[in-house]
Amino acid sequence: MNHLSTETPSQRAVVHEHRVKMLFFCTTLVLLFLVVTQVHNMFVSFLMSFVTYYLLAPAVDYMERWGLSRLIATLVPFAVLTGTIVTLLALFFPDLLAQSRAMQTNAPKYHEAFITMVKHFEEQLSGTFGPIDLQHKINTQVDSFSTSFFEGAPQYISNSFTVLLLTPFFSFFMLLRGRHFMRTLLSMVPNSYFELALNLNYQIGSQMGGFIRARLIESIIVGALLWTGLEMMDFQYGIVLALFAAVMNIIPYLGPIIGAVPALIIALSNGGDGNQMIEITILFTAVQVIDAAILVPFLVAKIVDLHPVTVVLAILIGGQMMGIVGMIICIPVISALKVTFVALYKHFTDFRT
Amino acid sequence: MTNYIWQNIFRNSSKERGLQSKLKTNFLFQDLSFAEIAMLEKIVNVRNYRPGEIIFRQGEVGVGMYIIAKGLVNIYVEEIVPASGELKTTHVTQLRKSDFFGDLALVENNGRRSASALAHEETTLIGFFKPDLLEITNRRPSAGVKILLRLGEVLGARLKETTNKITEMKKSALADSSTTVDDELT
Numbered sequence: 205m206n207h208l209s210t211e212t213p214s215q216r217a218v219v220h221e222h223r224v225k226m227l228f229f230c231t232t233l234v235l236l237f238l239v240v241t242q243v244h245n246m247f248v249s250f251l252m253s254f255v256t257y258y259l260l261a262p263a264v265d266y267m268e269r270w271g272l273s274r275l276i277a278t279l280v281p282f283a284v285l286t287g288t289i290v291t292l293l294a295l296f297f298p299d300l301l302a303q304s305r306a307m308q309t310n311a312p313k314y315h316e317a318f319i320t321m322v323k324h325f326e327e328q329l330s331g332t333f334g335p336i337d338l339q340h341k342i343n344t345q346v347d348s349f350s351t352s353f354f355e356g357a358p359q360y361i362s363n364s365f366t367v368l369l370l371t372p373f374f375s376f377f378m379l380l381r382g383r384h385f386m387r388t389l390l391s392m393v394p395n396s397y398f399e400l401a402l403n404l405n406y407q408i409g410s411q412m413g414g415f416i417r418a419r420l421i422e423s424i425i426v427g428a429l430l431w432t433g434l435e436m437m438d439f440q441y442g443i444v445l446a447l448f449a450a451v452m453n454i455i456p457y458l459g460p461i462i463g464a465v466p467a468l469i470i471a472l473s474n475g476g477d478g479n480q481m482i483e484i485t486i487l488f489t490a491v492q493v494i495d496a497a498i499l500v501p502f503l504v505a506k507i508v509d510l511h512p513v514t515v516v517l518a519i520l521i522g523g524q525m526m527g528i529v530g531m532i533i534c535i536p537v538i539s540a541l542k543v544t545f546v547a548l549y550k551h552f553t554d555f556r557t
Numbered sequence: 558m559t560n561y562i563w564q565n566i567f568r569n570s571s572k573e574r575g576l577q578s579k580l581k582t583n584f585l586f587q588d589l590s591f592a593e594i595a596m597l598e599k600i601v602n603v604r605n606y607r608p609g610e611i612i613f614r615q616g617e618v619g620v621g622m623y624i625i626a627k628g629l630v631n632i633y634v635e636e637i638v639p640a641s642g643e644l645k646t647t648h649v650t651q652l653r654k655s656d657f658f659g660d661l662a663l664v665e666n667n668g669r670r671s672a673s674a675l676a677h678e679e680t681t682l683i684g685f686f687k688p689d690l691l692e693i694t695n696r697r698p699s700a701g702v703k704i705l706l707r708l709g710e711v712l713g714a715r716l717k718e719t720t721n722k723i724t725e726m727k728k729s730a731l732a733d734s735s736t737t738v739d740d741e742l743t
Contacts (some may be wrong), residue, residue, distance in 0.1 A: 214608045222606070268696050383692075387602070395604055396611065399686065402602070403620045406688035550618050550667065 222394040247368045251533065252367060253374035257382065258416040260285060260439040264379050278379045282372070296443060301439045319475030369556040400551045407547065408540045415536050417464040423450045426495055433487040434467070439480070441470065449488070453495070455531045456515050460495070510539060567582055576603065576626070579683065585707045592702040600692055602684040606676035621686025627681025632658065633673045641667040645729050645737060648688030651677065660711055661688055 240250050260281045267277035386405060393401040427450025434442035449463030467488065471481045510518075515535065522534025580586045580601065581594050589597065590711070603680040606612060608683060615635050619703075623630075649672060652658055662668055694701030 213611070218607050218610045265695050269698060384599075392604070395606060398602070398617075398684070399613065401622050402686055402688060403618075408693070493722060547618075 210212060210237075220337050222396060225392055225394040226397075229389075229394075230387065232288065232392060245363055245370065248363070248529070249367045249370035251376060252371040254412070255416055255420070256285070256371060256375035256379040258413040259373070259420060260379060262417075262478065274380060278376065282376060282379075286372070300443050300447070303444045307444060314469055314473045317475075318469050321469075321472050334420060357541050400547060404544055407543050411539055411543060412536055415539065419454050420508050422499045422503050423453050423552055426453045426491055429491045430487065431490065437480075437483055438485065439467070439471075439484070445470075451532075455519060455528075456535060457512075457529070458519060460488070460492050510535070510542065514538065568658040574691065575655065576601075576683070577627055579624065579655070582655065584606040584711065585660070585685075585704055587706060588703040589700055591630075593697060593703075594655075596697060596700070597693065600689045601683075604682050604690075606680040606682065607680050608676060608680075610676045610680075612674040612676060612682065613659070613670050615670050617670050617672045618667050619665070620660055620664050621684060621689065622628070622657055622660040623674070624683040624685065625652055626683050627654060629653050629677035630656070630674045630680060631656065631677050634671075635673065640688070660708060663690055664707060672696055 211318065232296045240246050263281035264274070264277045264285075267280055268274060270279075335463050390398065390401055390405065427446045431442055431446035434446060439445075441460075445467045448466060449460075452459040452463035462483075467484050468481065474480055515538075518534040518538040519531050521533075522530035524530070524538075526533075561591065577591075577598050580597055581589070581591075584595060586594065604623075606628070612623065617631075630652045630718065631654065634647045634649050636641070636645055636647070638645050639703050658674060660668070661669070690701065690704065
């Protein structure tokens, strides 16, 4: 008799129980997904909380090794991080604010310079390829972006405030009780998928952690290098431009180009003999060379083993779905999907040993 | 051939206890302090199975071991008979309370289960998986080392036991063949 395939009343009960458990598990996942994506400010708050969680988790585990309770081990790195952020804000926020205001005041000048540059470019292209209406298209885009940015500024500030309040709250409880929550969630998984779910949770978690920490450190170094370079060149808005480039650097391939655009526009609008434009180009290229030759091989490579074509496709899809945020989060999301598909394939393809 | 790797050689005749004492009396965790056992209790996964329910199937990717807290577990090996091409299921052993199985998966990378495990009656298992072992090693390295040393001992003993059985079988096979040759000569 084949004990592994005989259908008994007990096994029918097992199948029923599996279906019920699966239904509850999937419903919980769908509800969580809806809460995170549909409740106002929840998605960005959760995203920031995950970043904070993965940033602090190794420190919390390290503190726990010294015999501290999980609560104390969570509180100490949290206090250190808060102290660091407050100190950095106290040191750089006045400059950042002043630079942002100056940038906002000079925005029409940069806009005008940019349009003049586009006009020149358009004239040259029209001479070769026939009439092109590049200026009108770009002008419409820039106008709509500026209008939505300035009109939506009060809303952004209000949202940022909510996110700033929710992020520490969520990340603190993720660090303190995150494992317990995952255990409770995993306990709902039917027995036949339990090992698979547990392993997936672990693999995705460790890959996310490694990726987020590596990308964060890489961006901080890139931002610091650019800021130093811009300050050495005595270029205006050093902090704002370096901060923007550092955030954009998280997006693979396209990020560094997007990050360099504002600095190049400002250099162009400043006029002069064009030396500043060349210096800015050299600075951004040099930092990108350092990033590609030193930072990426040591920090990021091998953490997410994705083909460049997959990465570009993921960025395009992410950008189309959620704009800049989509472009930033698409790589960890796609790598999590890859881990899931590989694990599911291995689980469901039965190789006899 | 009987799969000796599934025989429990660390059987412990313990009575009904709580989860902590069940863990403490297990061969793998017996060196852990009470604080470490308390931490382990919050990491391991308690799962309940109905009679006949499959715990894992041969060929599936395994990520950890199970300790029987209550009930009985049957271990089967499925193999295809070369002559007929049919799938033959062989009952290898029955494991009972306090026994543990699947420990090889703790050290293998994406290793597949070499046998299937089924609950014989209402069974409660304590699952201890590779992510749990890594979590302990990360949070309390000393506890992780204690578990890994014991795990090494278990795997070493299983290997020794299997080697001895194979040696015995080879010896008896050799003795049989020499008897046949002697018979033929006489």
